[in-house]
Amino acid sequence: MPDDREAKDRQLDAYRIPLDDLKMTTDQGIRVEDTDNSLKAGVRGPTIMEDFHFREKLTRFDHERIPERVVHARGAGAYGYFQVYEPLPDLTSAAFLNDPAVKTPVFVRFSTVAGSRGSADTVRDVRGFATKFYTTQGNYDLVGNNMPVFFIQDGIKFPDFVHSVKPEPHNEIPQAQSAHDTLWDFVQMQPETLHMIMWLMSDRAIPRSYRMMQGFGVHTFRFVNASGQGTFVKFHWRPVLGTYSLVWDEVLRVQGNDPDFNRRDLWEAIERGVYPEYELCVQLVPESREHDFDFDLLDATKIIPEEQVPLRPIGKMTLNRNPQNFFAETEQVAFHTANVVPGIDFTNDPLLQARNFSYLDTQLLRLGGPNFPQIPINRPIAEVRNDQRDGFHQHMIHESRTSYALNSISGGCPAFGDGYQHYQEKVDGTKIRKRSPSFEDHYSQATLFWNSMADWEKKHIVAAYLFELGHVERKPIKEGVVKHLAKIHPDLAAQVAEGLGLPVPSGEPVHADTSPALSMTNQPQSVATRKIAILMGDGTDAVAVRALRLDLEGRGAICEVVAPHEGLVGDTTVDRQLSAANSVIYDAVVAADGAALASMGRAVFFVREAFKHQKAIGAVGSGTRLLEAAQLPNDVGVITGDDIADAFAGAVAGHRFYDRDISSVPA
């Protein structure tokens, strides 16, 4: 079996500069005598132009930055591999989807959309989920998001949408936030956004982890088999750990406590050897059924409900290696929707068509010219041979005497033929600047989403609308949004209108259909990789805690001891002292001490906050005294007693207790 790391790694190895004891040189390879002092005319004299090392060092520093991505500027990457479960010759001729023995190397970049490179990870936003497959037939990029639809239907609107969500132009406020006038003005003027906005207001927009997040290709793509037969396909990544989110109040606090929350989580999981895994699933629609739906398959603001076309798992991706240099790999990786391999093709989705232009265009600027595919992270493992030449930063020395086709001088090389064949779709039409009438319904699927939510999800959606619109200054914009909400569902509109102090609009639900698969309830449950804080003090009964910790770690949980000071409590090593820890960066808390901690405000706050964020809370030994001091009711998900391991692990695996009544707990 080919080793997944071999092909891409061998290639990357050629470029690695190892950590070793080599002596410092200039970029020209000249040994450097002293890099702490510039060359001067006398120790107190002016710096001399002749100092080539000084000039080179400063110049290189001045040129370190490249333009950040216009959208998706903030990201985190990881390497891994993809393996198909079984050959799919009926569907596609793509080689990597036809040989289960092959581990295709991949590089994935997760991202937020609106914020700048330095913005916090945990903001309310869509997440990017872009995968580069280094296949033997060339690079295939699946550049998706963690939500299955998009804000707009036609790519010509993309600059308008992005300008509206980005910080406002006069004062560049707010950073990485959708809660401001221009975004909501765009929304109320452009009802095609409404379905996606429902997703954005849901907890999908605040994922617990990149490891617990779905991915979607969004558009309808096309598989093409060896006989040229096409099948419409939607791509879904399904995380093996299940899809989970944070809660909003927690998000606000995580931003300060750990702005790198999601990237750190990904990095640490891979360093620990608990590799994130995602199943690749497809929804398949034969061409004969193209018009069987009450929406258009080419409209990227629509899903195909899973109840209508079930998901078929076709393979799995495992992320098992962190990059070694953020800039070289994660920043320079260049995705492009038009990077497809034989067997995968496009449709006429006007959003996809626009993307097929935009990504190459953006890389030309961002990466400084046409040779960016030669940057190691972007290089295919397949051989590259063509007559394209020159340009900034050309790394190749083409020895051929010809750079044109057809030629006789080079024996006709490189020879073409037997390559990618575009799907032979019949196209005819009149030139027209108009949307298809089949794109007109902007409400039904927004209603479907709302109808399919559990009560706690609906509550969170209403709260999100209130937070967002609460930051909008112009009343007519709020009124405009509420008017649209009334067409989605009167319950939603009423709750939002009430909160905003606006008249409650009348309206009938558009329909009562549901798609249970849209809800985040019923996820796979596991305590594995969940982060648990064990609060200990100097008086803790270490024996009881040790047994619990071993048990939880045996189930794959990550336990950290939090105590009033660093060093040791008893014979247990402290991982983090209380003043540097906060409950929001943990999934659950075990109170293991009440003697020392019950009188400490920070410890009381720690468990209280975890309770408010509906997390599992355990207490062993005198730990119950800490819960009493925090005045926590004996509610669901609060596990106390002599042997709590099973019950507590079960509670952590359940993620949150969304029905918990938190109203009686003091702030």
Ligand code: HDE
């Ligand atoms: Fe993108 N998008 N996009 N987008 N997008 C970019 O490319 C664009 C869209 C997505 O980690 C840019 O290299 C247009 C949908 C991801 O490097 C840019 C339109 C989806 C990433 C661009 C869309 C995405 C990008 C900015 C509407 C989900 C980050 C920098 C027609 C299916 C990839 C860059 C990474 C990045 C254009 C809509 C996902 C400007 C014109 C829909 C995950 O080219």
